[in-house]
Structure formats: structure tokens, C-alpha cells
Amino acid sequence: MSRETNAMLKPDFSDRTVVVIGGTSGINRGIAEYFAAAGASVAVASRSQDKVDDTVAALKASGAAQAMGTAFDVRDAPEVSAGLAGFHAALGDFDVLVSGAAGNFPALTARMSANAFRSVIDIDLLGTAHVMQAAYPFLRRPGASVINISAPQSYLAMEGQAHVCAAKAGVDQITRTLALEWGGEGIRVNSVVPGFIEGTEGTERLAPTPQIRQAIVDDIPLGRMGTTRDMGNMCLFLGSDMAAYVSGAVIPVDGALSERGAGWLGKQMGDMLRAMPQPGGD
Ligand code: NAP
Numbered sequence: 282m283s284r285e286t287n288a289m290l291k292p293d294f295s296d297r298t299v300v301v302i303g304g305t306s307g308i309n310r311g312i313a314e315y316f317a318a319a320g321a322s323v324a325v326a327s328r329s330q331d332k333v334d335d336t337v338a339a340l341k342a343s344g345a346a347q348a349m350g351t352a353f354d355v356r357d358a359p360e361v362s363a364g365l366a367g368f369h370a371a372l373g374d375f376d377v378l379v380s381g382a383a384g385n386f387p388a389l390t391a392r393m394s395a396n397a398f399r400s401v402i403d404i405d406l407l408g409t410a411h412v413m414q415a416a417y418p419f420l421r422r423p424g425a426s427v428i429n430i431s432a433p434q435s436y437l438a439m440e441g442q443a444h445v446c447a448a449k450a451g452v453d454q455i456t457r458t459l460a461l462e463w464g465g466e467g468i469r470v471n472s473v474v475p476g477f478i479e480g481t482e483g484t485e486r487l488a489p490t491p492q493i494r495q496a497i498v499d500d501i502p503l504g505r506m507g508t509t510r511d512m513g514n515m516c517l518f519l520g521s522d523m524a525a526y527v528s529g530a531v532i533p534v535d536g537a538l539s540e541r542g543a544g545w546l547g548k549q550m551g552d553m554l555r556a557m558p559q560p561g562g563d
């Protein structure tokens with residue numbers, strides 16, 4: 282494809298407002314920077330004010346029409362509401378909302394505390410619900426595109442990941458249900474499911490050694506890990522009018538890895554975790 286054709290396909294977001302929750306590192310920050318490079322006004326939020334400040338500076342450098350950010354924890358519904366109200370007051374109705382704040386660690390269900398399980402449900406699932414509820418009054422209607430960042434654990438059982446499997450399955454059911462509830466107002470709601478995205482915290486936690494990473498790459502039909510650019514391209518598409526008839530979809534961006542199931546990786550992780558000394562054991 283020529284550069285010219287490629288440029289023609291890249292949507293212009295210069296009159297659009299894009300909000301990215303959990304947008305201060307990894308995949309979500311990559312998505313925020315991608316929208317900034319397309320000229321959008323972009324707002325980001327996460328727990329760390331330092332990460333927010335660093336990201337806002339990067340968004341301005343990337344070409345955002347306007348960039349702003351605020352620190353809050355998605356587990357705190359009133360904080361989320363106040364934060365999103367601030368974004369709306371400054372930037373107007375949201376054309377695109379990306380909700381991707383999440384936490385993950387590998388742990389066997391029987392060996393993690395109730396609070397450990399709850400922390401991932403609180404961040405990923407309840408956090409998504411808080412963001413959806415708080416954003417609803419500020420979404421452009423008609424025309425808003427809501428994108429929830431999910432994970433293959435939503436539909437693939439994986440040892441050491443029951444907390445994430447449960448949370449992300451819930452996230453995708455929120456996506457599908459809101460596509461029904463909000464469709465009549467012209468609001469589209471979709472999930473994007475990253476596979477292994479290189480250089481990110483999620484990949485670092487689930488594939489901590491070069492050997493495991495290589496084995497994963499060998500298993501990916503397209504022969505490589507994904508990039509934040511791959512994720513940005515999908516989100517730009519979903520955020521644009523090119524996706525005007527796409528809603529309620531759960532879309533993998535994973536090089537077809539999900540089609541192999543999670544058997545090999547899950548077994549590997551389960552064996553590794555079972556071999557570890559049990560907390561409090563002798
Ligand atoms: P990451 O760099 O750790 O990004 C997580 C983001 O969420 C950060 O900005 C973090 O910032 C924020 N966050 C975490 N807890 C929060 C909370 N309680 N309240 C507000 N913000 C919070 O991870 P990543 O690997 O790029 O993952 C990004 C998304 O992609 C997640 O939804 C993840 O489940 C999904 N995913 C990733 C992969 C992968 O290959 N990496 C694969 C499948 C799915 P603070 O620390 O400042 O809060």
C-alpha cells in the first residue's frame with residue numbers, strides 16, 4: 282500500500298474528544314498517543330499523578346489538539362465521576378471513551394487471599410462499571426464510541442488466572458449489554474482483546490522469561506507479538522465513522538493466538554505456580 286493510500290485511510294480526529302482511562306502506561310497509553318497523533322483532544326486518568334503528568338506531556342508532543350489528565354482510582358466511583366466531569370467541563374462531549382485500567386498477577390485460586398481475588402475484580406470489573414456509569418451523561422449522542430479493553434482470559438480458561446478470567450468475562454458482558462441499552466441513543470460499545478503486546482506490563486507478568494516469550498511467539502500464527510500500534514489502529518477504526526455499524530462486538534487483536542486456546546500457556550503457568558513454595562507452608 283502506498284504512503285498516500287495509507288494517509289487517506291488514517292482518520293482525522295482533530296475535532297474529537299478522546300478519554301482513555303488507565304491511559305498512562307503500556308497499551309492504553311499507546312492508544313492515547315495514537316489518537317493524539319491523529320489530532321484529537323485527549324484526556325487520561327490513572328492512580329499515579331506522576332504517570333498522568335508524564336503522559337500529558339507526551340500527548341502534547343504527539344500532536345494532541347489539547348491534552349489533560351487527572352489521578353483517580355477506578356475502584357472509587359465518586360472519584361471517577363468527579364474526574365470525568367472535569368474532563369467534560371474542559372473538553373466537551375466524549376466522542377471516544379477507552380476504558381482499560383486493569384491489574385493482573387499469576388496466582389493459583391486456592392493459594393491467593395480473598396482480598397487478592399477481590400482486588401482484580403474491583404479494578405477490572407467494578408472499575409469498568411464505574412467508568413461506564415460515570416461517562417454515560419457525557420457521551421456524544423449520536424456518535425460516541427466506547428471501547429473496553431478486555432483480554433483473552435474473557436473466553437479462554439487459563440490456570441493461575443481465575444480472577445482475571447472472571448473479571449474480563451464480566452467486562453465483555455458489560456460491553457454486550459450496554460451495546461443494547463445505549464444503541465438507541467447512537468452510542469456504540471465494543472471490546473478490543475489484545476493478545477500478547479510486546480514491551481508491556483501484562484506481557485511481562487504472564488511471560489517473565491525470554492524462553493517463555495519465544496515459545497509464545499512460536500505459537501502465534503502471525504509469528505510475532507502485537508504492538509501498541511496494532512492496538513491503536515483497531516481503536517482508531519472503532520472510534521471513527523468507518524465503524525459506524527459495529528457495536529456489541531468483542532474483537533481480538535492477537536495474531537490469531539486465541540484460536541489455539543490457552544492450554545499450553547495455562548498448563549505452563551499452572552505447573553510453575555504449583556512448583557512454588559506455598560505461602561505459609563514449610
Ligand atoms: P499497564 O501498563 O499496567 O496499564 C494499566 C493502566 O491502568 C496503567 O495506566 C495504570 O496506571 C492503570 N491502572 C491500574 N490500576 C488502576 C486503578 N485501580 N485505577 C486507575 N487506573 C489504574 O498494563 P498493560 O499490559 O498495558 O495492559 C493494559 C490493558 O490491556 C489492561 O486492560 C489489560 O488487561 C489489557 N491486556 C493487556 C495485555 C498485554 O499483552 N499487555 C494482554 C491482554 C489484555 P496507574 O498505575 O497509575 O494506576
Ligand code: COA
Pocket residue numbers: 383384385386387388393394395396397398400401482483486
Ligand atoms: N500473588 C498473590 N497475591 C497477590 C499478588 C501475587 N502475585 N500480588 C498482589 N497480591 C495480593 C496482595 O497480597 C493483597 O492481598 P492481601 O491483602 O490478602 O495481602 C491483594 O493482592 C491486593 O494487593 P495490593 O498490592 O494491596 O493491591 P493494590 O491495589 O495496591 O494493587 C494489584 C493491585 C495487586 C492488581 C497490582 O498488581 C497493580 O496495581 N497492578 C496494576 C498493573 C498491572 O497489573 N498491569 C498489568 C495489567 S494486565
